[in-house]
Amino acid sequence: MKLKTSITILGGCLLIFLFIMLPIVLSIQEKKEDIVASYTGSAFTLTDVNNEPITEKSFQGPLTAIFFGFTNCPDICPMTLSNLDQVIEKLDDSEKKNLKVFFVSIDPERDNPQIIKDYLNSFKSKIYGITGDPQKVFLLSKSWGVLSEKIFNEDGGYLINHSSSILLLDKGKYIDRISHHENLDNIFKIVKNYL
Template sequence: MQRLLVTVVALIALVAGVVIYNNLPKPQPKALVYDPPRTLQPFVLESSLGHNVSNANLEGQWTLLFTGYTFCPDICPTTMADLRQVLPKLKQYTDTPVKVWMISVDPQRDNVKRVSDYAVFFGDEFVGIRAEHPQLYPFVNDLGLMYSIPEEGETDYLVNHSAAIVLVNPAGHRQAIFKAEHIIGEIPTVSMEQLATDFSIIAPTFH
């Protein structure tokens, strides 16, 4: 009888523990997560893969997309280097490949070879993307990002562009956007530590 009582008490304690655990607040990502994920408008862009890419090329992988250009003096190379460093950590949270698309917002100077050489330098997971403004602007805008277009005839210029990083899920839909941190005296960049933490929450919930 005593043994039965101990067993019953143990089972009650176990059930209570499970109920308490299930009702504990779950960690939430700090990124802006789209619920439901947002579809992307059809696009066709040039790439460093040796062929044009479309929506289908985003399927079957997690993709981190950000705007940049090869002449960028600060945000772009810093972000590329940071992403290269954090990728191994991201891969621990998913069995699906994780890729990076660097979308050039300087089609006047960034041809396919230039963006290809730039992307390949950072690793096999990096893809350089480019297009002329009529195709590029709608795509970037659809991602929720922006960039400036230089005055006609300018040759030595900077391109203002978003520093945020967009996460596209393996269905090819926008899953989240990681905003850049703006600290006085420093270039705006996305915290890779926070990105990895957010990805560890987001990736396992994808079905």
Template sequence: MRTPLTAAAGAAAAVLLAGCGPQAATGDDSPYNGSEVKGAFTLPDADFTDSKGEEYNLREDSAGAYTAVFFGFTNCPDICPTTMADMAQAVAELDEAERDRLNVVFVTADPDRDDPELLDMWLGSFDPSFTGLTGDLETTDAAASELGISIERPEDREGDYQVGHGSQVLLFSPEGESELMWRYQTGPDAIAEDLGALLDGEGA
């Protein structure tokens, strides 16, 4: 069951649920490459286990820094590794002070297979600073629903199966309010430019 959304959040959700569609228009006067979704979503108060085996509350433990959130799974053949590689390259373009004010969080949509050890190894191949989160299906799906992100799993989850999921990355402010959304295949240079503008207090 989806969490009720405000009218503004509902409009943003309609865009986000499109997944791999063309990038949404940002408007001629937007200073950003991504789509502005300011205040449409709030980081869920949801408890997970991080890739180091520690408890991690998505809202509380992300507070105080900008946080980019992506839902995916390690067996994903294309969207997830491409997105994480793009995020890693974007983060590498930031200076050290900017990187210290940013979290990149990968929430697995496939907790049956993605345990903390696997998440740690997989994310470490992109950027060891990235945080992987795993939780039970109910917690994962509720958090995704709050953010307008779709997840679809096959009923038979034996063997090599795929998980459908929204392909967008959502960026949240240090207060836990949504700021930007980047579509799949938004280039790392474009993402880094947006991050730099926000972290430097520009384009507000």
């Protein structure tokens, strides 16, 4: 009799818990959808590594990966770009044609087109580099939910603390973001899934 009563009480508690938690879970999902809807990007005109103008039309391909970083980044940027480079290498030829990867410098004061070109040439795969007017770069990064701030040291040099996710777009529309903490296999699976 005691076991049956305990099970009934536990079952009742579980139902109450679910009744209380369901609106919270739905609210969290709704907020997530609102946040995703706010990642719309913006119109822009910046410069590619060949000093040619580049605009938001370049992001209109079947699948676009965008990473905001800087060439003086000591760890996260080269690691993330290396992972993207390896992902591209693992794709078959038709999949490679359907994926474009962009590196947008959040440090345009130091990262001119030639510096970015030299930096990206260290990777095997084609990664498109973007730089330009600092205010325009800031507005573009903000439109995709990317935050950044300069951290100065005693000698006047600086690093940049920044959001370091890989943004995925389908025909220019935000579809997902991949954490830089993901390992290569997971990044590959996520990208492959969208291809």
